[in-house]
Amino acid sequence: MSDSSALIARLRRLAADTGATQAAATAGDAWLAQGLSRAHLHDIYAVEEADGPSGAGFGIAQALAARALPLLWLRTAAGERAQGRLHATGLIELGLPADSLMLGIVADESALLRAAADAARCTGLGTVLVESVGRAPGFDLTATRRLMLAAEASGVTVLSLRIGAEPTPSAAATRWGVAAVPSTALDQGPGEGAPGLPAFDVECLRRRGGPAGQRWRVEWDRDAKSFRQPPLSGAGLSLAADRAAARHPAAFVRRAR
Amino acid sequence: MFAGRGETPVAFVETVGQAVRLTATDLAAARSGLEVGLTLADARARVPELEVFPADPHADMDWLERLADGCTRYSPTIALMPPDALVIDIAGCIHAFEGERPLAADVEARMARRGILARHAFGDTPEIARALARYAGAPAPDEARAVKRLPVAALELDDDATVALARAGLKTVGDVMARPLAGIAARFGEDAVTAVRRLAGDDKAPVRARVAVAPVAVERRFAEPIARTEYALEVIEELAAEAAATLAERHQGGRRWEARLFRSDGHIQSLRIETGQPTRDVPLLMRLFAERIDSLADPLDPGYGYDLIRLDVALAERLDAAQLRLEGGAAAQDRVAQLVDQLSTRLGRGQVRRFAPRDSHIPEQAELMLPAAAEAPPGGWPQGQAGEPPLRPIYLFDPPQRIESVMAEVPDGPPHRFRWRRRVHEVARSEGPERIAGEWWRRHDVVIPTRDYYRVEDRRGRRFWIFRHGLHGEQEHPRWYLHGLFA
Numbered sequence A: 001m002s003d004s005s006a007l008i009a010r011l012r013r014l015a016a017d018t019g020a021t022q023a024a025a026t027a028g029d030a031w032l033a034q035g036l037s038r039a040h041l042h043d044i045y046a047v048e049e050a051d052g053p054s055g056a057g058f059g060i061a062q063a064l065a066a067r068a069l070p071l072l073w074l075r076t077a078a079g080e081r082a083q084g085r086l087h088a089t090g091l092i093e094l095g096l097p098a099d100s101l102m103l104g105i106v107a108d109e110s111a112l113l114r115a116a117a118d119a120a121r122c123t124g125l126g127t128v129l130v131e132s133v134g135r136a137p138g139f140d141l142t143a144t145r146r147l148m149l150a151a152e153a154s155g156v157t158v159l160s161l162r163i164g165a166e167p168t169p170s171a172a173a174t175r176w177g178v179a180a181v182p183s184t185a186l187d188q189g190p191g192e193g194a195p196g197l198p199a200f201d202v203e204c205l206r207r208r209g210g211p212a213g214q215r216w217r218v219e220w221d222r223d224a225k226s227f228r229q230p231p232l233s234g235a236g237l238s239l240a241a242d243r244a245a246a247r248h249p250a251a252f253v254r255r256a257r
Numbered sequence B: 001m002f003a004g005r006g007e008t009p010v011a012f013v014e015t016v017g018q019a020v021r022l023t024a025t026d027l028a029a030a031r032s033g034l035e036v037g038l039t040l041a042d043a044r045a046r047v048p049e050l051e052v053f054p055a056d057p058h059a060d061m062d063w064l065e066r067l068a069d070g071c072t073r074y075s076p077t078i079a080l081m082p083p084d085a086l087v088i089d090i091a092g093c094i095h096a097f098e099g100e101r102p103l104a105a106d107v108e109a110r111m112a113r114r115g116i117l118a119r120h121a122f123g124d125t126p127e128i129a130r131a132l133a134r135y136a137g138a139p140a141p142d143e144a145r146a147v148k149r150l151p152v153a154a155l156e157l158d159d160d161a162t163v164a165l166a167r168a169g170l171k172t173v174g175d176v177m178a179r180p181l182a183g184i185a186a187r188f189g190e191d192a193v194t195a196v197r198r199l200a201g202d203d204k205a206p207v208r209a210r211v212a213v214a215p216v217a218v219e220r221r222f223a224e225p226i227a228r229t230e231y232a233l234e235v236i237e238e239l240a241a242e243a244a245a246t247l248a249e250r251h252q253g254g255r256r257w258e259a260r261l262f263r264s265d266g267h268i269q270s271l272r273i274e275t276g277q278p279t280r281d282v283p284l285l286m287r288l289f290a291e292r293i294d295s296l297a298d299p300l301d302p303g304y305g306y307d308l309i310r311l312d313v314a315l316a317e318r319l320d321a322a323q324l325r326l327e328g329g330a331a332a333q334d335r336v337a338q339l340v341d342q343l344s345t346r347l348g349r350g351q352v353r354r355f356a357p358r359d360s361h362i363p364e365q366a367e368l369m370l371p372a373a374a375e376a377p378p379g380g381w382p383q384g385q386a387g388e389p390p391l392r393p394i395y396l397f398d399p400p401q402r403i404e405s406v407m408a409e410v411p412d413g414p415p416h417r418f419r420w421r422r423r424v425h426e427v428a429r430s431e432g433p434e435r436i437a438g439e440w441w442r443r444h445d446v447v448i449p450t451r452d453y454y455r456v457e458d459r460r461g462r463r464f465w466i467f468r469h470g471l472h473g474e475q476e477h478p479r480w481y482l483h484g485l486f487a
Helices: A002-034 A049-065 A076-085 A088-094 A109-120 A141-154 A239-247 B028-029 B042-046 B057-071 B101-113 B125-134 B143-148 B160-166 B171-178 B179-190 B190-200 B228-249 B281-293 B328-348
Strands: A041-046 A071-076 A100-105 A125-134 A157-163 A173-180 A199-207 A215-221 A226-228 B010-015 B019-025 B051-054 B078-081 B085-088 B216-226 B253-262 B268-279 B306-318 B354-357 B368-373 B394-406 B415-421 B421-435 B451-458 B462-467 B478-485
Touching: A002 A049, A002 A226, A041 A049, A041 A141, A049 A088, A049 A125, A049 A157, A049 A199, A049 A215, A049 A226, A049 B394, A071 A109, A076 A100, A076 A125, A100 A109, A100 B268, A100 B328, A109 A125, A109 A141, A109 A157, A109 A173, A141 A157, A173 B085, A215 B125, B010 B042, B019 B042, B028 B368, B051 B057, B057 B078, B057 B085, B078 B125, B085 B125, B125 B190, B143 B171, B160 B179, B160 B190, B171 B190, B228 B253, B228 B281, B228 B306, B228 B354, B228 B394, B253 B281, B268 B281, B268 B306, B268 B328, B281 B328, B328 B354, B415 B462, B415 B478, B421 B462
Parallel strands: A041 A157, A041 A173, A071 A100, A071 A125, A125 A157, B010 B051
Antiparallel strands: A100 B354, A173 A199, A199 A215, A215 A226, B010 B019, B078 B085, B216 B306, B253 B268, B253 B306, B354 B368, B394 B415, B394 B478, B415 B421, B421 B451, B451 B462, B462 B478
16 A cells, blocks of 8 residues: 555656656747747847847747737937837838837936836736846846836736846846847748848746756747747757857857856 | 116117117116117216126017016916017906906016016007007096007107107197098008007907917915925815816816916926826826926925916817726726826927838838827838748938948949948848939939848848948949848
């Protein structure tokens, strides 16, 4: 009797373990189709300053995949000068309808944080994308904790896009490093050899209560409103592609301390 | 008139032609016999201790504007009559003062506190009031006779006509009125007749009020000035509730609200807020006012205290009670609108934006950013084709940024290398050209170079939108620019 109960307990443990692993695997890949978890704060780091547009594109794609609209984009006046202004036609071509996009331009970082905190409390919004350029020391544990709490209370997803910054401690649910990668060239028609769909090298740098360190090479499919992994690199995480990416200086990602 | 600083006579001067002449004098200078128009040399000879300042008509005008703002405590309808007069339309506004005379006394007392010597007069029309205030006539029992006893100068015709009237033996306005108008017109021109008719009250010049009268205005006067900002805010809240009740009766909501705090020393602090949708939600309004106060460069300074607080609803629109949140979608929109109002109030109206398409094929002119607090912009955006990658960037530089060291294999082809922001980019893939011609139908005088746009991707996967400004046939060495960044 005691033998069988011990066995059952062992089996249960095993079952629980596999369950947990599977859950982790699905959670790790779920964002490809469903976007990042709603009602949370997520940090998105552009690996280098020149990867800013990729980080922004990744953030928008996440909001679209999660169907978390309307989107309020907050940025500083300095960011507007350095990165260029938003171009709605291009954003529409990523799949973001112009009538679900609002843009707020603030004077400085403290105003950015304040506006972000107010927006994160507004239950009518789907996503708040907070774009900061430079080190932005104001995005510390306290500020991110505040954003996370507001997001949890309201159900708004807060994406903190950091361009030209090193990862710093934060209360965010996940942290991502995004870089541009060469796209799959169009292979037919008059546009043969032209740059293809937006492609990103994405690494999960940190995940609260879950595994981190996975890396994907994905394309954004506007029509399906989901990410997909390019066919050439094979299903799942291709080691070859990853190695190629690892050799590539663009793929270097600084780990959080 | 500037009452002056006491004993020392003061005058303002201006260079007219070759001579420096007085343009204004204070009371002490006037008593010493100085007149406007005298040359400075003569004036100095008569009054050696005269203090002189250069005249500044713009500053005078600015001052008059500020006085007019101050006078909105008496009536919402104020008109400026430059250079030195204000007309206050007091019809229906004297209840707070129990009559015209106490009101005039209050005006004079306030002006005197500011060192201003004001002369006032009442009249049926603005012209009569101003003529009576500006020109001294013989005392008269009523308004009509007072006007008749004014000197002909009160008609304010040009100097020749005034002299001619005096030579013709017409000394007062009444003398001119007694003549047949046809004769006056024949000898002194149409202007003279108009002037006479205006002073007779037959003809009214349109009075242009400085600010439109608000559809709803509520105010509170205090016998004792209140010197604490918190009290002032409480009063604004009460006023907002009153205004909201009035608006509710009319099935309206306010979109622009202005609270004005009149300080007892004449300073006015104005707080304006605007909402994207008509509202009569008092707590919401108070939150916006609090934001507005937070965003002031200088904090509210009650000083000696506020003695009048007024709340105007400058723009009201239809708002039916039934419109109040019936379904979830509308409620969510309401909450977004409230956020937009809050951020617009704090950051400035133009800083929270929505995008609107515009009919132009020049990329940087093809879209507009409108304040999100205004009406929803129209649709009509171009949509991407299914399966196609984005053909327009998500970030656009305006103006486009110059790129250098551009190498192209063939002169009209895409570049295979360029430098931007001190970095060399090796182009791996490209598409183009997409040719966008200048809007040649708008400018005929200059040739606007054609732009050849290329969508390029460098070896590291960064995607750019660059163009060559001008065809090789059009220009010797066309320049290259980077216009946007793709995701």
